[in-house]
Amino acid sequence: MRKELSEMTLEELWELFPIFLVPPDPRWNDYYRETETEIADLLKGDSVKRISHIGSTAIHGIWAKNIVDVLVELSENADLEEATHIMEQNSFIRMSKEKGRISLNKGYTEDGFADQVYHIHLRYAGDNDELYFRDYLNEHPQIAKEYEVLKLELWRRFEHDRDAYTEAKTDFIRRWTKEARSLYGRRY
Numbered sequence: 048m049r050k051e052l053s054e055m056t057l058e059e060l061w062e063l064f065p066i067f068l069v070p071p072d073p074r075w076n077d078y079y080r081e082t083e084t085e086i087a088d089l090l091k092g093d094s095v096k097r098i099s100h101i102g103s104t105a106i107h108g109i110w111a112k113n114i115v116d117v118l119v120e121l122s123e124n125a126d127l128e129e130a131t132h133i134m135e136q137n138s139f140i141r142m143s144k145e146k147g148r149i150s151l152n153k154g155y156t157e158d159g160f161a162d163q164v165y166h167i168h169l170r171y172a173g174d175n176d177e178l179y180f181r182d183y184l185n186e187h188p189q190i191a192k193e194y195e196v197l198k199l200e201l202w203r204r205f206e207h208d209r210d211a212y213t214e215a216k217t218d219f220i221r222r223w224t225k226e227a228r229s230l231y232g233r234r235y
Contacts, residue, residue, distance in 0.1 A: 094125035101177035109195035183227035
C-alpha cells in the first residue's frame with residue numbers, strides 16, 4: 048500500500064523528488080503564463096499586487112530544476128491564510144509557512160513529479176528579493192553562468208537533500224541580490 052505524500056518522511060520525499068537539472072526549456076515561460084492566469088482568476092480582487100516568474104526557470108539560458116517558481120505578492124491587508132485556502136481547494140498543496148510567507152506546490156504526486164511542477168510563494172508586497180536576483184542575472188549573463196556552474200556541482204552532491212542544496216546556494220544568491228538592490232534601488 049502506497050503512502051500519501053503527507054505521511055512520508057522528509058527522506059522519503061527527497062528520494063521521490065530528487066534535485067535534478069535540465070537544459071533551458073522555452074516552455075517554462077508558457078507554463079508560467081498559464082499558472083499566472085490561473086492564480087489571478089483564483090485570487091480575484093485587489094489583494095494581488097503582482098505575480099512574477101522567479102527562480103532559475105526565469106533566468107535566460109541556464110540549466111534549472113524543471114519547476115516553475117511563481118511569486119505572488121499580496122497587499123498588506125490581505126489574508127495569506129485565506130489566499131492559501133483558496134489555492135488548496137484548487138489542487139495546490141501547502142509546503143511550508145513562516146511569518147508573512149506561505150509556500151505551495153502543484154505537480155507533486157505519489158508517483159513523483161507530474162509533467163508540470165510549480166512552487167508558489169505567497170508573500171506580502173515588497174518581500175521580493177527574487178525579482179532583483181532574477182533581473183540581475185538576466186542582465187549579467189556571466190554571473191548567470193557562474194550560478195549555473197554552482198547549481199550543476201551542487202546537484203551531484205545534494206541530489207537527495209533539498210535543504211543542503213538550497214543552503215549551499217545561499218551565499219551566492221545573497222551576494223548578487225545585494226548587488227542588484229544597490230544597483231536598481233527601489234525598482235519594485
